[in-house]
Amino acid sequence: MTGTRIPGFYNLSPEERLDLIAETANLTEDEKKVLMGLSPLSITRANRMVENVIGFIPIPLGVAANFKVNNKETFVPMATEEPSVIAAASHAAKLAYETGGFFATTTGSIMRGQIQLTNIQNPYGEMARLYENKGRILELCNEQDPTLVSLGGGAKDIEVHIIEEGESPMIVLHLLVDTRDAMGANAVNTMAEAVAPLIESITHGRVNLRIISNLADKRLVRVRGEFKRETIGGAKVVNDIIEAYKLADVDPYRATTHNKGIMNGISAVVLATGNDTRAIEAGAHAYAARSGRYRSLTHWEKNHEGDLVGTMEIPMAVGIVGGGTKSNPVANLALKVLGVKTAEELAGIIAATGLAQNFGGLKALATEGIQKGHMALHARSLALMAGADESNIDAIVERAVQDQDVRYDHILAIINSEEGRG
Numbered sequence: 001m002t003g004t005r006i007p008g009f010y011n012l013s014p015e016e017r018l019d020l021i022a023e024t025a026n027l028t029e030d031e032k033k034v035l036m037g038l039s040p041l042s043i044t045r046a047n048r049m050v051e052n053v054i055g056f057i058p059i060p061l062g063v064a065a066n067f068k069v070n071n072k073e074t075f076v077p078m079a080t081e082e083p084s085v086i087a088a089a090s091h092a093a094k095l096a097y098e099t100g101g102f103f104a105t106t107t108g109s110i111m112r113g114q115i116q117l118t119n120i121q122n123p124y125g126e127m128a129r130l131y132e133n134k135g136r137i138l139e140l141c142n143e144q145d146p147t148l149v150s151l152g153g154g155a156k157d158i159e160v161h162i163i164e165e166g167e168s169p170m171i172v173l174h175l176l177v178d179t180r181d182a183m184g185a186n187a188v189n190t191m192a193e194a195v196a197p198l199i200e201s202i203t204h205g206r207v208n209l210r211i212i213s214n215l216a217d218k219r220l221v222r223v224r225g226e227f228k229r230e231t232i233g234g235a236k237v238v239n240d241i242i243e244a245y246k247l248a249d250v251d252p253y254r255a256t257t258h259n260k261g262i263m264n265g266i267s268a269v270v271l272a273t274g275n276d277t278r279a280i281e282a283g284a285h286a287y288a289a290r291s292g293r294y295r296s297l298t299h300w301e302k303n304h305e306g307d308l309v310g311t312m313e314i315p316m317a318v319g320i321v322g323g324g325t326k327s328n329p330v331a332n333l334a335l336k337v338l339g340v341k342t343a344e345e346l347a348g349i350i351a352a353t354g355l356a357q358n359f360g361g362l363k364a365l366a367t368e369g370i371q372k373g374h375m376a377l378h379a380r381s382l383a384l385m386a387g388a389d390e391s392n393i394d395a396i397v398e399r400a401v402q403d404q405d406v407r408y409d410h411i412l413a414i415i416n417s418e419e420g421r422g
């Protein structure tokens, strides 16, 4: 397999890049056509995926280079409309590559299904009854999904939460379900709905909601990446990145932007692999606020050698089966490019991309500022918006960057000038 550390990968043409990825991931000519949009998702298939279909909104699919996660080199497919995101991830991965890349561990694939019980008189007595009947509850849940059980997954345990805030007490029964390589919402919701009548018969309560929780705190991924002081610009850069992180850890205004930067990477891989971006985003932000204050999802520290160490712990409920992962042919191919065999492996790569993205943003902020790198790449979008085409776009962007004026009206002025008209 070709390594992912390819200097100047971004200077190749899209066709050359695709050839290289195809060779690495053993993609067929037909599969390459799917990625190039020559054999896209059919309207008939799209109409079966969601409702009231009238068309598509294409989002560019790029691959980040230079990634190594748990000693395995991998190109990372990223679907995003935002310029500079894929460049920043590749840049950060290049700098982390020297120290061995990223290292990720996961806590398993347990999801929570919530069953809300109201009309509760004696919550502690009802809680005891539920625990007494745990075996029956789990058995009925597992009857709903023999496939999952045959794969070693299924309902494993229950937790009973008493909620005494408000006018009358409530009970929320949590089903703890191992969803293996699936994100698991359908599997968990099916179990929660099927078991509700049994729960009502065990207690004197009335079941109301039956739904998965997206706060996947039993499905965490932890990732680490280290950056050598001398490769990232010296001790001052290390210190300034740590200072920037400290602000994100105490100030929700900054934490929101900081975490948005992390999600630039995470959501792009989640979308590329046909996973549920909303589920991951809701889980991430709730986890960032778990202490009662919204904080940075990452930590940045200095090690004994004065190098920068980044870590992150985040819920990552993604699948490699189910949802849109298999029904969307591009997502299917993104998974093939990643070469992942389990959802946990995918979770590790996604988290590494989020950590890399955060480093990319922080490094730019702590040094030259975000506009230089980001706006130089954003200039291409602005030029397209202002009416540039393939014949003049490169020259127009170069001129705007040279002028250090990457604004729409300036780019429009270049296009309307003699130079822009060629």
Ligand SMILES: CC(C)(COP(=O)([O-])OP(=O)([O-])OC[C@H]1O[C@@H](n2cnc3c(N)ncnc32)[C@H](O)[C@@H]1OP(=O)([O-])[O-])[C@@H](O)C(=O)NCCC(=O)NCCSC(=O)C[C@@](C)(O)CC(=O)[O-]
Residues within 6 Å of the ligand: 006, 007, 008, 009, 010, 065, 066, 082, 083, 084, 085, 086, 087, 088, 089, 090, 091, 092, 094, 257, 258, 259, 260, 261, 262, 264, 357, 360, 361, 362, 364, 365, 370, 372, 373, 374, 377
């Ligand atoms: C853009 C760079 C990477 C330039 O950075 P640079 O130092 O000028 O780049 P370079 O030309 O020296 O190249 C270094 C490496 O970057 C990659 N690279 C370089 N250029 C490209 C390109 N065109 N396409 C693809 N990859 C590119 C590539 O990997 C290359 O090395 P190679 O592998 O070739 O040896 C840097 O300025 C950067 O990372 N900036 C940050 C950009 C960013 O974070 N964008 C996200 C959008 S802003 C945002 O939403 C988040 C934020 C920032 O607000 C979050 C927060 O506040 O925390």
Ligand SMILES: NC(=O)C1=CN([C@@H]2O[C@H](COP(=O)(O)OP(=O)(O)OC[C@H]3O[C@@H](n4cnc5c(N)ncnc54)[C@H](OP(=O)(O)O)[C@@H]3O)[C@@H](O)[C@H]2O)C=CC1
Residues within 6 Å of the ligand: 145, 146, 147, 148, 151, 153, 179, 180, 181, 182, 183, 184, 185, 186, 187, 188, 189, 212, 214, 276, 279, 319, 321, 322, 323, 324
């Ligand atoms: N709050 C939320 O986040 C909600 C999300 N959703 C949506 O639910 C979808 C995800 O649900 P999910 O349950 O993952 O998807 P699916 O129901 O599509 O797939 C899961 C099923 O795949 C089968 N399967 C085959 N191989 C495996 C394997 N190796 N590991 C695990 N399961 C396997 C299992 O059984 P079997 O073959 O019997 O099906 C399993 O139940 C997403 O589209 C999401 O957007 C829906 C509602 C709410």
